[in-house]
Amino acid sequence: MIRIEHVVHREEDRIAVYSEYDAQVIAKIRSIAGSRWSRTLRCWHFPYQQSVYEELKIVFSDCQIVERPSPFFVDSAQSQPAVAEVVLPPSTDQTPGGVVQMELFHSKIVLRLPKNQKDIEFILSLRFSRWDKLKMMWIVSRNPFNLDKITTYFGARLNTIEHTMAVSLGKKDVRREIDKHEVLVVIQRGGRMRVIFGYHPSLTTAIKKMPFSSWDHVNKWWTLPVSVYLCQAIEGICHQQGLRMTIEHEQHKTGPQPRMYGTTSDSRKRCPESYVLKLTEMRYSEHTIRNYCSHFEEFINYYGREDIDQLSDKHVVVFIRYLVMERGVSVSYQNLSINAIKFYYERVMGGKRKVYSIDRPRQEKHLPTVLSVEEVTEMIRQTPNIKHRTIIMLAYSAGLRLSELIDLKLTDIDSKRMQICIRSGKGNKDRHTILSPMMLGVLREYYKREHPVTYLFEGLRGEQYSKASVQLIVGEAARKARITKKVSPHTLRHSFATHLLEKGTDLRYIQALLGHESTKTTEIYTHVTTKGFDQIKSPLDDLMLD
Structure with missing residues (x-):
């Protein structure tokens, strides 16, 4: 059932239409000129005109309309707003439940499911869930808690697709031209892949519908999460269109490697509150506090399962060597990490001043860039x-x-x-x-x-x-x-x-x-x-x- 009534919205008289979600009803409402959706009132509304009301009656002619004794269109200063009720015929497509497609990415979960109010309320109860209007899908943060809740709630309704990152690679040199019949997929280090091709509308339309697809306006290519499933989908479209698909690896640049844990991981250890309070107490600047906490968090997450108060000097030396030998960080980054670790054990824990067996590096001397x-x-x-x-x-x-x-x-x-x-x-x-x-x-x-x-x-x-x-x-x-x-x-x-x-x-x-x-x-x-x-x-x- 939908309800039609007179409301005052933004100091204007309007006709409000309240209804539960129904695709057929929304399509009919949008066919009427002047229809607008109000987030404040949570309803559709129209200009307060007799012609609009008559058109509503025509559009919903297959529904039973019950009018109150008082007329709908009267002077608002003389009487209260009247209400009309429209009883909709039973819908044929409102079946409870339905198949739920769940796609698992590295840090996100994508859910596609039929419209169901109970399912929506459940998804909204999950941490970091949001609705993607463009791709018509739910996006939820991937962590053990959310994954267990989703699996338990939907049960046999789930159809799960795991987007793994194991993709067979070809050549590693990407700097070359591609012809109009070729689709080049370039695997990047950050867990994304570029899809480079000429003008092919069908392929463009398919990529737009894929989860987390993004168009790079500067470089003129699409980017997607690295996934065997998505690569197979693109390969299938290329086969239908007579295109040749090539998968290559981005040439690795020399420089620091990323940290072992993601910056948005929900399971990583956080900096102890006593550490932050001590930095604040000693009047360190906000920039220094942010840097010290970030570097100390990297250290305690390197030994994720061990108690930080039980870590010895040997653990610190091993971590510093990891920064230098494996991550290839700069000298200033290495020194900052050492200072952040020393601050915890010497200032927060009140320990003695420590000198680690690993030598401090000489500071690199780079000349500054100067403009004329x-x-x-x-x-x-x-x-x-x-x-x-x-x-x-x-x-x-x-x-x-x-x-x-x-x-x-x-x-x-x-x-x-x-x-x-x-x-x-x-x-x-x-x-x-x-x-x-x-x-x-x-x-x-x-x-x-x-x-x-x-x-x-x-x-x-x-x-x-x-x-x-x-x-x-x-x-x-x-x-x-x-x-x-x-x-x-x-x-x-x-x-x-x-x-x-x-x-x-x-x-x-x-x-x-x-x-x-x-x-x-x-x-x-x-x-x-x-x-x-x-x-x-x-x-x-x-x-x-x-």
């Missing part, structure tokens, strides 16, 4: 948005770190003394840096347009601007300026220091502006400056090659 004056100028010119342009200019003109930039408040800009106050910078230290006269004019123009309240740069809802947004802004400006170097917000800080040094600014002043504790840190910019290079003559120029 012309490249910085082009980045600013290619950024028309006033907020984005101000962010780039301020980061460069004052040599700010990314965290210092987004933490700036309106009260930190001192236009009388032409200074910018950096509060609680790296190491919880305050300092002052320069405020350029040109930058002050840009900031005043920016303030008149954007009207920030608390922070100098705020999001749409007045919250603090995110680091990711600034990184995207700088990266997009570098791309538009056709800069081939890897540019980040910190690159602007390096460029600020290098350009000051090339203009003859004393190194000690640059050290103070950047907030470096030691001049040795600032001296790295002496290795990237080009000052005096024009006066050096290469010995090649003295060779008589003619």
Whole structure:
């Protein structure tokens, strides 16, 4: 049965239609012009017009309509809204239960089943369950608890498909062209596979319906979870269409290997609360707390079944060797892991200061990436948005770190003394840096347009601007300026220091502006400056090659 009544929605009179889920009813409702679904009222609604009501009666002519004594369309100020009830004939396709198709992926469970209110309530009771409107399927986090509940509840109704990752591979070189009759499947390290092919509508339609399919607009290919079942499905379509399917492996890049456990695994150990409280008590920054907890969690999950308080120095040495030999992490990553482990056993547990038998690595010395004056100028010119342009200019003109930039408040800009106050910078230290006269004019123009309240740069809802947004802004400006170097917000800080040094600014002043504790840190910019290079003559120029 459905119920039709008069409601007031968003200060407008509307005709509301309430009904339990029925595909035939929804199809009829959508055929009427002006139909809308309200999430607030949980019903369909139409304009409050006599013609619409008459059309509803015609559309549901095969149903019994029972009207109340009071007329439906009267002046709302004179009488209460009337209600009409429509009794639907029994549906032929509302059979209880039905086959449930369950597809098991690495970290997700996909469920496809007929519409049933009890089944829906059960799925919603599971942790991390959601409905995918586009593919018309339920997605549930895969863990032992959810899997046991689903198996017990559905029982014999389940038709299970296990998406294993064992796929036979061919060549390992992927850098080549494919012809129009070929479909190339490339297995990636992250548990995904690329599907690359030309214009084939039937194959595109089939891939769209596959679970967790995603279209890459930049590279023009599809990605799917690595699965034998999906590969067989694609191979079957290729056979029907007369296409040739090739499976290859992505060429492994040299670099750090991923962690042994996923970042969203529900079964991994969490960092002890005492560890977090001790870091907070000692006034470590949020960034340091996040890094220490992440590295310590990797250590305790490496020995997942063992009590962390029973782990000895030998366990620590084995773990550090694993990081170096198997994962191939950087020197800074290795040192951070050692410090995170030492903090727990020395500070949290109150143990003695420990020195592990494995030697600390020498810190790698990499020269910073520096932009030329012309490249910085082009980045600013290619950024028309006033907020984005101000962010780039301020980061460069004052040599700010990314965290210092987004933490700036309106009260930190001192236009009388032409200074910018950096509060609680790296190491919880305050300092002052320069405020350029040109930058002050840009900031005043920016303030008149954007009207920030608390922070100098705020999001749409007045919250603090995110680091990711600034990184995207700088990266997009570098791309538009056709800069081939890897540019980040910190690159602007390096460029600020290098350009000051090339203009003859004393190194000690640059050290103070950047907030470096030691001049040795600032001296790295002496290795990237080009000052005096024009006066050096290469010995090649003295060779008589003619």
